[in-house]
Amino acid sequence: MSRATEHRAGWIWASPFLVGAVVFLAVPVGLALYTGFTDYALIESPLWIGLDNYREMGDDPVFWQSIRNTAVYTAAAVALNFLVSLGLALLLEQRLRGREVVRAVVFAPVLVPIVASAIGWMWLYHQEFGLFNVVLRRLGLSGVDFLGDGRFALMSLVVMGAWVVGSQVLVLTAALRGVPRELIEAAGLDGASAIWRLRAVVLPAIGPALMFNLIVSIIWAAQVFAAPLVMTRGGPAGATQVFTMSIFQNAFQYGRMGYASALAWLQFLVILGLTAIALRLGRRFVQTEAV
Amino acid sequence: MCAALPAPAAGEEPRPTLDASPEPTAPGASVSRRVALGLLGAAGAAALLTPGRRRTVPAGRVHLRYWEKWTGAEGEAVQRIVDRFNASQDRSWVERVPVAEIFSKAMVAIGGGDPPDVVGLFSWNVPYFAEARALMPFDDFPGGAELASGYYAPAIERLLQHEGRLWCGANTCYSLVLYANRARLAQVGLDAPPATIEELDAVSERLVERGADGRITRAGFLQNIPLWWPYVWPSLFGAELMEPGHGERPPRMSLASEGCRRAYQWVSDTAERHGRAASRSFGLSWERTMLSAADPFLSGGVAMTVQGPWMANFARQFTPNLDYVAAPVPVPAADLDPARPRGLLECDTIGIPRGCPHPEEAWEFVRFTQTRESQEELARAHCKPSPLATTSPDFLVGHPNPFVAVHEAVAKSPAVSVLPETRAWKATSDLMVQAFDAIWMGADVGTELERVQTRAQGLLEAARERYRARRERV
Numbered sequence: 052m053s054r055a056t057e058h059r060a061g062w063i064w065a066s067p068f069l070v071g072a073v074v075f076l077a078v079p080v081g082l083a084l085y086t087g088f089t090d091y092a093l094i095e096s097p098l099w100i101g102l103d104n105y106r107e108m109g110d111d112p113v114f115w116q117s118i119r120n121t122a123v124y125t126a127a128a129v130a131l132n133f134l135v136s137l138g139l140a141l142l143l144e145q146r147l148r149g150r151e152v153v154r155a156v157v158f159a160p161v162l163v164p165i166v167a168s169a170i171g172w173m174w175l176y177h178q179e180f181g182l183f184n185v186v187l188r189r190l191g192l193s194g195v196d197f198l199g200d201g202r203f204a205l206m207s208l209v210v211m212g213a214w215v216v217g218s219q220v221l222v223l224t225a226a227l228r229g230v231p232r233e234l235i236e237a238a239g240l241d242g243a244s245a246i247w248r249l250r251a252v253v254l255p256a257i258g259p260a261l262m263f264n265l266i267v268s269i270i271w272a273a274q275v276f277a278a279p280l281v282m283t284r285g286g287p288a289g290a291t292q293v294f295t296m297s298i299f300q301n302a303f304q305y306g307r308m309g310y311a312s313a314l315a316w317l318q319f320l321v322i323l324g325l326t327a328i329a330l331r332l333g334r335r336f337v338q339t340e341a342v
Numbered sequence: 343m344c345a346a347l348p349a350p351a352a353g354e355e356p357r358p359t360l361d362a363s364p365e366p367t368a369p370g371a372s373v374s375r376r377v378a379l380g381l382l383g384a385a386g387a388a389a390l391l392t393p394g395r396r397r398t399v400p401a402g403r404v405h406l407r408y409w410e411k412w413t414g415a416e417g418e419a420v421q422r423i424v425d426r427f428n429a430s431q432d433r434s435w436v437e438r439v440p441v442a443e444i445f446s447k448a449m450v451a452i453g454g455g456d457p458p459d460v461v462g463l464f465s466w467n468v469p470y471f472a473e474a475r476a477l478m479p480f481d482d483f484p485g486g487a488e489l490a491s492g493y494y495a496p497a498i499e500r501l502l503q504h505e506g507r508l509w510c511g512a513n514t515c516y517s518l519v520l521y522a523n524r525a526r527l528a529q530v531g532l533d534a535p536p537a538t539i540e541e542l543d544a545v546s547e548r549l550v551e552r553g554a555d556g557r558i559t560r561a562g563f564l565q566n567i568p569l570w571w572p573y574v575w576p577s578l579f580g581a582e583l584m585e586p587g588h589g590e591r592p593p594r595m596s597l598a599s600e601g602c603r604r605a606y607q608w609v610s611d612t613a614e615r616h617g618r619a620a621s622r623s624f625g626l627s628w629e630r631t632m633l634s635a636a637d638p639f640l641s642g643g644v645a646m647t648v649q650g651p652w653m654a655n656f657a658r659q660f661t662p663n664l665d666y667v668a669a670p671v672p673v674p675a676a677d678l679d680p681a682r683p684r685g686l687l688e689c690d691t692i693g694i695p696r697g698c699p700h701p702e703e704a705w706e707f708v709r710f711t712q713t714r715e716s717q718e719e720l721a722r723a724h725c726k727p728s729p730l731a732t733t734s735p736d737f738l739v740g741h742p743n744p745f746v747a748v749h750e751a752v753a754k755s756p757a758v759s760v761l762p763e764t765r766a767w768k769a770t771s772d773l774m775v776q777a778f779d780a781i782w783m784g785a786d787v788g789t790e791l792e793r794v795q796t797r798a799q800g801l802l803e804a805a806r807e808r809y810r811a812r813r814e815r816v
Binding site for chain 1 (some may be wrong): 804
C-alpha cells in the first residue's frame with residue numbers, strides 16, 4: 052500500500068469521528084459564540100445586540116448567585132473527591148480480604164445513571180424517612196433538613212458527588228501500582244514513618260495521576276447540573292442554583308438562547324482558565340518523569 | 343524516560359506492560375466487507391419492516407401531526423376529540439403525539455423548520471410565539487375572526503390574544519379555588535370553608551397537629567402546599583403582577599406594589615406562626631406526592647389547599663369517600679364581594695405553527711376543537727370549567743366536578759387575575775419561586791419583592807426593546 056493510499060485510508064477511517072466533531076461540536080460552539088452577541092429565541096432570526104448579553108450578567112442576581120454557588124460547590128467537591136478517592140485508592144492497595152469486591156462496589160456508582168442516583172439520594176436525605184435522619188434520631192440528635200435548609204443543601208450535593216469517585220479511584224489505583232516498591236522499602240529502612248513514606252515517596256510518584264484527577268474533577272464540578280436539577284431545582288431560595296442550570300433555564304425555559312450562549316461561553320472560558328492554572332501549578336509541583 | 347516496571351509480587355495481579363506488540367489474529371476472526379455490509383443491510387431492513395412503527399393513516403387523507411402535552415386520562419380525553427374529528431370527515435387524519443416539555447420542543451421544531459401541524463401550548467407561551475410570529479393568527483383563516491371577539495370568556499380572550507390578534511384557541515382552562523376537607527372543618531365546628539383571609543388564618547391555626555417532638559403532622563392551610571403557584575397570592579389581595587400598558591404608557595411590572603407586599607407579608611406571617619423551618623419541612627415532605635393517593639389534601643395532611651379543578655378527578659380516583667368542598671379563595675374581609683370572586687385563571691391553548699405542512703387542514707381541525715361541543719366534552723373529562731363565554735344549558739348538570747360552578751364563577755368573574763402577558767414571565771416566575779422561599783424563611787418582604795421587581799422590570803424592558811427593534815427591521 053503506497054503512503055498516499057495509506058494516508059487516504061487513515062482519513063476515511065477517522066472521518067466518522069471528524070465529521071461528528073465538526074458537525075456536532077465545532078459548528079455549535081462557533082454558533083454559540085455568535086449567538087452570544089444576539090437576542091435569539093430559536094423561533095426568530097437572531098438580532099445583533101453586541102455585548103448586551105455580557106453586560107446584562109452584571110445586573111442579573113441569579114447569575115451572581117449561580118457563580119457563587121458553583122464556586123463553592125467546585126471548591127468543596129474537588130477537595131472532598133480528592134481526599135475520598137485518594138483514601139479509597141490507598142486502602143484498596145492494602146492486602147485486605149475482599150478488596151476486589153470493595154473495588155467493584157466503589158466503582159459501581161459510576162455506572163448508575165445520575166438521575167437514578169439523585170432520586171436515591173433524595174430518599175437518603177429525606178427529612179422524615181431518610182436513612183441519615185433516622186440514624187441521627189436514633190443517636191438522640193434532631194434531624195437535619197439536608198435539602199430543604201439553605202445552610203446544608205449545597206453541601207449535601209457535594210457529599211452526594213463524593214459517592215461517584217470510582218473513576219478517580221481507578222486512575223489512582225493504577226498509578227499506585229506503578230510506584231516502585233523498592234523506593235518505599237528503602238524509605239522504610241531509613242526509618243520513614245508511613246505518613247512520611249506517603250508524603251515523600253508515594254504522592255510525588257503518583258503526581259501526574261493526581262493532577263489528571265484534579266483537572267477532570269474541576270471540569271466535572273464546574274458543570275454540575277443533573278443532581279441539583281433533580282434534587283432541589285435550585286432551591287431553597289436559590290441556595291443550589293448552579294451555573295449550568297442557569298444556562299439550561301435561559302435556553303430552554305425562558306427562550307433566551309442568546310443570553311444562554313453568552314453564559315455558556317463564559318463558563319467555557321472560566322473552566323479553560325482554571326484548567327490552565329491547574330496545569331501550570333502541576334508543571335511546577337508535579338514530577339512528571341518516572342522515578 | 344521510562345522506568346522498568348517491577349515484577350508483580352506473589353498473589354498480585356500481573357501489571358499491564360507498555361509493550362504494544364499486536365496480538366496475533368485468530369484464524370477466521372476477521373469479517374469480510376461483504377458480510378459486514380450484508381449484516382448492516384439486514385439490520386436496516388428489520389428496523390424498517392418492524393410492525394407498529396407507524397400509525398396507519400387511511401389512504402387519500404392528509405396526515406396531520408398534533409403535539410399535545412397531556413398524557414394519561416387527560417390525554418385520552420383529547421384523543422376522543424381527535425377520533426371524533428377523524429370520523430367526522432374524510433380529508434385529513436389527525437395523529438396525536440404526546441410531547442413533554444412542549445414549550446422548548448415546539449421552539450426547536452418551529453425554529454428548525456419542521457413543526458407539527460397543530461401544537462398544544464400553555465397560555466403563558468402565547469406572547470413568545472406571537473411576537474416571533476411563530477404561530478399563524480386565527481384571523482388569517484376563514485371564520486377565524488368569529489373567535490376573536492366575544493367567543494371566549496373575557497379573561498380567556500386576554501390570554502389567547504396578543505396585540506389585538508388571536509394566536510391560539512383554548513383547550514380547557516382552570517381557575518384556582520380553595521378545596522377543603524369537610525370532616526376536618528367539622529373538627530373545629532365549621533360546615534363551610536372560610537371566605538376571608540382572617541377566618542382562614544383562625545381556622546388553620548386550630549387545625550394544626552404536632553407530634554411529640556414538635557414537628558407538624560397535619561396542618562390546616564399552608565401557602566407552600568403545593569408550591570406550584572408562588573405568584574398566586576397577590577390575586578387574593580386584588581393586586582396585579584403587571585400593570586398593562588395604555589396608549590403611550592408601557593406595561594410595567596408591579597411585583598413590589600402595596601397589594602403584593604400585603605400578600606407576601608401574609609405568607610411570611612403564616613410561616614412565622616407555624617414555625618418557619620418546621621412548616622417548610624412539612625411542605626417539602628409532600629413534594630413528590632402531589633395528585634397521588636398520598637397527596638397532602640387527599641390523604642388528610644392538610645385540611646385546605648388552593649388547587650385547580652383536576653383535584654376532583656384525583657379525589658374520585660384515589661379517595662372516592664373523601665368528603666370535601668370547594669369555594670373561591672379567601673380574600674381580606676374588607677374586600678369580600680361574593681359577586682366578584684378573586685383567583686387566578688390559566689388556560690391551555692392550541693395553535694398552528696408557522697411553516698406547518700398543512701395549515702388549511704390544521705385550521706379545520708382546530709376549528710373543530712373550538713366548537714362548544716368539543717370544549718365542553720374536554721372540560722368535563724378534565725373536570726374543568728368551560729373557557730367559552732357561554733355554556734350550554736346542561737354543561738353544569740352531571741359535570742364530574744361537583745364544584746365546577748365555583749370554578750366557572752371565578753373564571754368568569756370580572757375580578758379574576760391572569761398572568762402577565764410578556765416574554766419575561768417565565769424568568770420572573772422563577773424569581774418569584776426564590777423570593778417566596780426566602781420570605782418563607784424570614785427574609786424581609788419588601789427587600790425580596792424589590793429585588794424581583796428590579797430584575798423583572800429589566801427583563802420586561804429588554805424584551806420590549808428587542809421586539810421593537812425586530813419589528814423595525816422587518
